[in-house]
Structures are given as C-alpha cells and as structure tokens.
Amino acid sequence: MSILVDDDTRVVVQGITGGEGKFHADQMMEYGTNVVAGAVPGKGGQKVHGVPVYDTVHEAVEEENADASVVFVPPAFAADAVFEALDTNLEFVVAITEGIPTQDMAKVNKRLSETDTRLLGPNCPGIITPGEAKLGILPGNIFSDGNVGLVSRSGTLTYQVVDNLTQRGIGQTTAIGIGGDPIIGTSFVDALELFEADEETDAVVMCGEIGGEDEEEAAKFIAENMDTPVAGFIAGRTAPPGKRMGHAGAIVSGSGTGTAESKISALNDAGVPVGDTPEEVADHIESFL
Amino acid sequence: MSILVDDDTRVVVQGITGGEGKFHADQMMEYGTNVVAGAVPGKGGQKVHGVPVYDTVHEAVEEENADASVVFVPPAFAADAVFEALDTNLEFVVAITEGIPTQDMAKVNKRLSETDTRLLGPNCPGIITPGEAKLGILPGNIFSDGNVGLVSRSGTLTYQVVDNLTQRGIGQTTAIGIGGDPIIGTSFVDALELFEADEETDAVVMCGEIGGEDEEEAAKFIAENMDTPVAGFIAGRTAPPGKRMGHAGAIVSGSGTGTAESKISALNDAGVPVGDTPEEVADHIESFL
Amino acid sequence: MKLHEYQAKDIFADAGIPVPESRLASSVDEVMDAVEDIGYPAAIKAQVHVGGRGKAGGIKIATSEEEAREAADSILGMDLKGYTVEQVLVEAGVDFKNELYVGVTMDRGEGKPVAMVSTEGGVDIESVAEETPDAIAREHIDPAFGMHPYQARKVCYEAGIPKEVALDVASILTTLYDLYESKDASEIEVNPVMITEDDEVVAADAVMNIDDDALFRQPELAEMEEEAYEDELEKKAGEYGFDYVRLSGNVGIIGNGAGLVMTTLDLVDYYGGKPANFLDIGGGAKAERVTHALDMVFSDENVDAVVFNIFGGITRGDEVAKGINEALEAFDEIPKKVVVRLAGTNAEEGMEILNTDLVEVEKTLEDAVQRAVQNAEEANQ
C-alpha cells in the first residue's frame, strides 16, 4: 500500500521538453512511473521518450486520461502552469519548481481552495512509492519498499534520513517532500493524515525545519489524531533570526516564531521523539517497529 | 406573509449621511422599516434621524445586531460598500446605486458566490413588503397589502403596474425591483422561487425588459417549477439593436439576442400571458385571483 | 462609449499589439500626403461608429494615386447610415493569408468576462455566432484573477488557430484582456487579426467600447468622448445628463425611468405611432431639467407631437406639475403639442395644477399615448 501515487497513477509532465523535464521524465519512467503525456505550449505533436506532447494540459489530460501532473516549468511561468493543471481537475499536481514568487503562490493557494485537487510543493523533490512510482526528482535507488512513511520539507535531508533507514533494512511505504517554500499545497498535517489512514504504514518520520508554524500544527494533529508512532527531526537549530537559510520558507522571524526550539518542544509535548542527528531518528523508528 | 423582508428586518443604511441616504432612511423609517444603524466611513458617532452612525458596517452590524443593509453610496465607492457588507455575512444586501462599473460588479459577483448573502440590485428601487417594511426608494404610498407578488427589472414601470393593480383593489405580498444592470445579484428565477414558496402569494407579476437572457431563464423555471400563476410584461419591443435604453442592461445585441420577441415567446411558451399594456397585465392578474 | 478605430489602434499599439502603419486624415490632401508616406496598397477607412463600414462603401483599397484620390473623394463627406464621414484612417495594406477573430466581452449570464477566438475572422462575428457557434472558442475569465496566460493559449488552440501563430495570437489576447480590464472596456476586439505570408500577426481592425459608468476613472478616455459623438442631439443629451436614443419616428417621448420610457415607446408603436426618441430625464422633474428635455425633443425636426409621462414616486406629482408649468411658460411659443400624464404620489393634485393652455392632460398612460399619436398624425396632415 501507499499514499497518493502508485503504479496506476497516469502522469502528465508539464515542461517535458525542457532540460529538467526531459531528464526527470526519463528517470521517472525508468523507475516505473506511468508517464502518459507531456504538456508544453507550442510543442504539441512532438514525442519525448516516446511520450506524446500536447500544447495544453487540458488536451493531455483528455487524450491520455491522466490523473496527476508534475510541473518542471521555470519559476516565471510555473504558477501559470499550476493554474492550468488545477483547471483540469486533476487529482494530484506536484510542483517541483524552485523560486516561484510567493505572491504567485498566494494566488494559487486561493484557487486551490476552490478546487478538489491536491497540490504538492512547490520547491519540493516530489513523492515516491518505492517500487511503484515516483513523481519528481527523488533518486529512486536509495528508497526501498517497506512500512515507514516519510514526510519532509527538504530534499537532500530526506535522502539522508532515508539512507539511514534503508541501511538498517527499514523500507518506506511512501516518501513525500512537501517543499521548502513559505506557501505550499500539501502540509505536514495533510500528509500525516494520509499516513495515519494507510494500513501499511507502521511508523512515520517527519523532517521539519525552521520557519512558519506547520510543525507545531503537525504536533497538535499527532497528539489529537494519530495512533501511528512518529519520530521527528528539525533542521536549523543554529540558524540566526532574520536570515533565509536556503529555503524561502526557512527563516526564523525576529519575533522568535519559527524557531527549532518551539518546534522540538511542540513535538516532544505531542509524544514525538526528535533526534539530535539523522542517525538518532533512525534509532527511534527502529524502536517503533 | 412576505418574502425576504418584514417588520423584524434590522436594517443598516450604508451612506446614511449623504443626500439620498438621509432622505430615504427617513422615508423608510416613516414607512415602518426597522432602520437600526447607519454606516459611513469617518462619520461614526453621529446620529441621523436618531439612528446611530458607525464608521464601518462591521461595527454597525455587531452593535445593532443588523441582518440587512441598503447601499446608497455613490457609484465610485459602491462596489467597495457591497464588498464590505458581504464581509459581515449579512443575510441580505440591497444596492440601490445606479452607475456602478460593470467590471466592479463582476468582481462583486465572484465574491458573492463565496458567501451566503443574498444581494438585490444594484441599480434597483429595492424591495417592499406593504405595510411592513421597505428597503430602498420605492414610494410606499402606492403599494397595498395583498396576495400578488411582483418582480421587475425597472423602477417606475413597477410603480405603473402596481398602480394598475392597487386601483383595482389588488394588493401585494412583496414587490422586488431586481435592477436594470447587466450583472445583478437576485435574478428573476431567484425571486420567482421565493414567491412560489410563499403561501400568501397567489399570483406573480414579472416585468422584464430587453437585454440578456434572464427572462428566458425565468420562463424555463416557471414552466418547470411553478404552480403559482404568473403574468408578464416586457418593455422595449421597439428598441433598436445596439442601443442602450437607459438601463445599462437594456440593450439588444447586434446578434439578435435579448430581444423582446424572444422573451415574450419564451414566456408564452411557458404558459405566461404577456400584456401589451400595463393595463392588460392587471387584467391577467385579476383573472388569476 | 465607442472609440474610433484609430483611437483604439493607438491604445493597442501602446500596449504592444502589432498594428499596420497608419495616419488619420480629414481632407483629400491629407489622405494623399498620408498615402505618399505609407505607400501602396493602402486602405482608406471611414472613421464612424457604424457597423459594416466595408459593405456600405466606407472602406476602399487604393493601389495607385488615382485610386487613393478617388477613394478619399468618395468616402470623406459621405453619409454612412446617417453619419457623415469627417475623418478617414489611411493604413498600410497587409498581405494576408488568413483572418482571425479575437475579442473579450462581458458574458452577463455568467457575470464574467469571456474571451472569444475564431478562425473565421474578417466577417461579422455575430453571424458566425448564430450560424456556426462551434467556430468560436470561448473561455470565461475569473474577474478577480484576470486572464491567466494558459487560458489565452487554451482558447487559441481550441479555436484551431494555426500552430505557427497560436502563441502570438494568445499574446495579443492577454494584452487585449489587460486593456479590457485596465481601460474598463465593455467590449474589445480585433476582427480581423491578419496572418501574413511570413506568419506575422497584425491587428487590422480595432473595436473598443468603454463602459460609460466607468468613465469617471478613465479621464483619458473620457476626453475622447467629445470627439466620438456624431449626432448633435446625442451630444446635447450627454451634456444634460439624460439617457437619450434617437429613433426615426415622429412622436417625441419624455419620461422618467428606463422601463417606463421604453414602455411608453412600445405603446406609441402599439397604438400605431412611431417613436422619435427615448428620453429618460431620471428622478425628479425640476423645471430646468424639464426645459432641457423639451428643448431637445422640440429641436428634433422629425418630431410632430410630444408625450410627457411621469410617474411620481418619491417626488410628489404637484411638484412635478409646477416644474412642467414653469418650464413651458418660459417658451415664447410651444412649437409642438405636448400631452402630459402624471401618475403616482399626489398625481391628482398635479393634474389640477397643470396649465392646460400649454399642455393637454390625460389620466392614464394608454390615453396619453393615444392622444399624442393622434396629435402627430394631425400635425402631419
């Protein structure tokens, strides 16, 4: 079992003719993802890796009966690409693009509230259900099939933690990178809710970082709604206030909100052990299983 | 009985310190309307006709527990006034103002779809439940209590028809002017639905005019959903295509949509007799009772 | 308010929409100067607010000096459906292989703007809409967000715009929408967008109508209004603040409220007369406004008789009657018979006050209209 994607998921790749899009479409297909179409304005009629390209997402979805899209469109045009995907009522849209202006995302967020589509990202590595499908840029080879769910705001940190798990023989049901931007679609709470409902997921790793209050909300959700055990990690304990630590969303405000301490103590209060090192996170997960 | 307003309705007058607002607040109160507050930015703390004025609609609604507002705000600021009213979740907002830019109303229309509030107008004379309350500028003295509902896109034409009814001793449950603009809140269908559900209303007069397709939709609704008999009148039979006949919404497009013929034949097809003169409309109503 | 083609094209060009080189001219000499600069072929296009200019002879293509002079001669000063042509646009001819339609207007049923694109440009789009509605692709726009670029692309692809130019046409459409919104247009269209042999796109015509109710915040466009009026009476109505439409009959009509005035027109027709105009003087009936209204109707040479129909709502009938008396007493001579009907609040008192030396009085709308129709017939005999 898994959440959100599996080998039945029919995927449109938006921006499939660009460098990133082409490379990762290939990677996804190689991993087993059912990529059924590409969508790039002006490139309709071409084929990429044997997959037909359409001028609009609407055509791609209609012609190929797709139910998800992955957006590899440059930041200046990415919000428009997401709006286009939302207009087709796809079930699931994954926005990989980093660097979308925050105010564009605020508008996307408003439109999102008017649709039934789930958005993952932007500025995220995507999602992978090991052995079935990946939508995004996660390196398939480090994941393995198993019973631990993983949700993270970060890419390489996810890989690090997965690596720690996989090396102990602990596999994953699904791993989700929710993205490092201030405004994102799927939140920690959304992902945790799905993992809680997934019968195959026996434990969950949640990798948070400084900035915002999503981790605090997740802690509240865990305390109130989850039976599945969760282990946490919070990056950015040493980050100074007011500085953007790489991710647009990773910033401790001057007023002291968004700190690692606040998040760690909220998680601890919710009964979630938080590792000091990625290795310790794997220790906690191992103890749950 | 009546629809939408009665003597319990607690009314805020937006723009009560302006010439129109002050005059009609007085007229409304004289008629018996329960005007509980005024709202005018910068005029909070004043009183008009003994009614307290607030700076914001929010304060007025909260302090005086209002459930409806009437907007007498000049066209340049009227859409903002309606947005403000919508933000308070009032049950009912009546916009009297004529001359609101159509694109402002398109935005209001979008917001309206996000709320539970009913909007009447703009560019309408308002609504009256004879003997109980009026919200707007309708001259109370020509109406009389009775069992005929009336809905109209026009002001003075409404008075004309009501006059014809009243002079025959036929009174009204409620009369609604839905307004002569291209984009309005309450439509013919909305009003007809309310009259159909109102047990006291035994017949309905519907006064349409050229432009748009609301009358055609109303005809469809009547045919499919109404037991209460309806008599119609359509103004603008002699209007040339492409000319705005006073009302911003009263225009026959070059392609022949919005014509009086189309509306009359749709109503006739729905079993609704359409009078050639206002007097004939009264004849039809009399025959129903 | 309608803009002239040349005014709309200036706005389009400023916004980056490609338009052919052109010059405005109001005399044959100016046309010849312009065409010398622009070269041949050149289009000479009447600048009047009339649909179907081409069919009516208001657009001519000149391939030589002789033809240009001939075209200028025939178009300048011509009567085009009642409007005298005082200006022409002299424009570089475009060699095209295809003509498209692109426009934005308000869909009142939906309460949203709608973008429309068709490959059947260059002809009356309303006939296309009626005869082959599927030839027009439509996309509704959420007015809070404005047009998303993908929507422009989508509607262009759906309309079947050739691949080579689809993105360029979409780009024109997004610009059109931005203008539609920023200029408070009620309608904006390019018909045709021409596609040249080299797959360039050019806006060969330009329609832009502005929402009259928004002119208060469009001062630059409001200034153009003066120029745009062509009918003297319509211009006057604008100054007086009346809603006025000139028609071709001989019964002058004055009333208050759009619906009631329309009804009065309809009744004139119903009783066998022909309405000369629609004139809504709005709320109240102060002497000054009554004077202006009568002045307008009297100065229309077609008018043979007048019906004055006021339903006093909040305004009391006796006050309206005083206004009418005062206004009519100021005339040295009442040039045409006026029938007055007052109804509503204090109507009876009003009817009594009216000076029957100056006006005829009727109690009901139906009677008043019939009397006016009769007066007009008699005046015409």
Place this chain on the structure above:
Amino acid sequence: MKLHEYQAKDIFADAGIPVPESRLASSVDEVMDAVEDIGYPAAIKAQVHVGGRGKAGGIKIATSEEEAREAADSILGMDLKGYTVEQVLVEAGVDFKNELYVGVTMDRGEGKPVAMVSTEGGVDIESVAEETPDAIAREHIDPAFGMHPYQARKVCYEAGIPKEVALDVASILTTLYDLYESKDASEIEVNPVMITEDDEVVAADAVMNIDDDALFRQPELAEMEEEAYEDELEKKAGEYGFDYVRLSGNVGIIGNGAGLVMTTLDLVDYYGGKPANFLDIGGGAKAERVTHALDMVFSDENVDAVVFNIFGGITRGDEVAKGINEALEAFDEIPKKVVVRLAGTNAEEGMEILNTDLVEVEKTLEDAVQRAVQNAEEANQ
C-alpha cells in the same frame, strides 16, 4: 532583498505617501549641505540593513550645525552590528504627537497577505506582537482581489487609530498594499507613521523587503540589489548563485540542499563546534561550483576548517568526487583542512576516487562533522 530606507521612501513618495523632506549623504560635508537646505531639527540616519539602528546609535537628531556635524562624524563610518555605515539619510525632523505602525506581510499559515495596524508605533513591532498582541489589528487580504478600501478602513478603526487621521492612515495602507503587490514585496511597513499637531500623517521610516524569487520581474528593484549588499562574501555568493549566510563561528560548511546544510550546521554545534557559514551549492557539483564554494569559505578569515557534505541524489557520487578533486587540484595550497563526506548514489565509488592528499574523507555525516570540529580546534591552538 532589503531596500534601504532612502530607497523605500523614494518609492513611497512616488506612490503618494507623505514622507519628510530628505537627502542622502555619504560625507560630513554632504550632510552639512543637506542640513543647511532642510533646516533644524534634522534626523541623521544610518542607511544599513540592521534592525534597532536607533538604540545602537545609528540615528541622531541635530538641532544645530554643531550637533549635525557631530552626528555625521559619529555615524558615518561607524560599525553597526558588523556593517560599516557609508551613507546617511538627512531628514527634516517631524513634530509629532503620536506614532503609529502600518504594515503588510505574508501570513504563511493562512497563505494570504495580512495588513497590520497599531497605535503603538515607533517601537519594535515584534515586541508589541509578543507582549500585547491585541494592540495590533490584523486584516487578511484575498490575493486575487487585492485589498478592498473598506479593509484598510476597518483595520485602522479596529486598531483604534484616532478618528481625525483614520481615513488618511487607511489611504496610506491601501497604497502600501498596492506597492506590496506591484513591487513583489515580502514585507512593507511604515514604523512609525507620525501624526503631527495639525493631524497630518507622515511616513517617518520605511521598510521594504522584496521577494528574491520575484526580482526577475522587478528589474528596477533588482538594480538596487548591488547597492544593498554590504557584506563582501554575501555579494560574492549572490554572483555565484549560492544560498549563503555568514555566521560567527570557525567551521566552514559546504553542502547541497538547504535542509541538509542546516543539519550539518546543527551537527557542528551539537559536537561542540561553531559554524562559520551556511553555504548551499545546490544540485550537482561541477568543478567550477566547487571551486567557487571553496574560494568563498577559504576567504572567510574566521574559518579554521571546512566540512564538505554532499548527498548525491540524481547526481552520481563519483562525478561529484571528480569535481571536488579537480577544484582542489587547482589550488596551489589548500589553506584549511577540508573533510569530505559523500553519500547517496555511487557514494562508495566517489569516496574511493577522492584525492586524500588534498582532503580527509569520512563515511558518515556524524563522523565528518566531528572531524571538522576537531580540525578547527587544532588549527586554533
């Protein structure tokens, strides 16, 4: 990207927000010229991107020539929390009776902009938010519609802005929101808005931070970026396209991916060291980027040792290792010890390739960090 007060005030003034008369000066003489024009009292204000300038001595009020010279002397060239003051704004003093706060920022929890207004202006608004949150009125804005004027009025009245100036302050707020939107600000505020004895409102300070991710469509603001950098290394990072934050420790850190680099910092701290920087070189690890990254870290005088932590995802570890070798071989001498840890795809192959004459190699993140902390300690002895 942060704008300087003087840059933000120029933008505010252009948009119609009242600001005091002011001039920028970068020498004592320029200050004296400016103050002569502007008169006394005048505020001399350091233009550096540092909060709490006032408390730190970066703002002085001069009521005489002597005081102005003294203030200019003391502020120009001073070190303000690590930044050297090179420019001051000389500004007309405002006689005020009240100070307000007005600002717009993004509420990430709601995913919507939020307008904030408080009567407790002139002090650190974040302390107000923490100590007396009710003293700040908030209004969320629907980003598709923008700020409705009623929302600006509502939040001003809710904040308790004095009646006499409430509508003027609301007008400043709507302008601020328009700028927030049109300039892609991440934060925009005026603290304080001063109310004068005559109930005039004046923006006495100006904060405007721009969303870095939107600079591509804000060319005028992007041009100001050059001027805004004050730290040489941060400027360099901008040129190289790195995410870089300078810190005060002595362990230089290079890695890929924000979360992993933050984690590396945290581990340095956890194992008793002090991070000198955050440096995310992003995806891949071409030799050129590695060279630039090392160049940056080496040129930081505080750095005593370096840890280089790469998790190869799509990029293969052996290729990363080649890039690191190539980059390091280009140095005549490796100035500080570098510990490298590669993980992920083809990590083992990578580790084998690494030139251990140039770098130390560790297998796990934890070991690599501990070794680097130890190296730094040793280098410091």
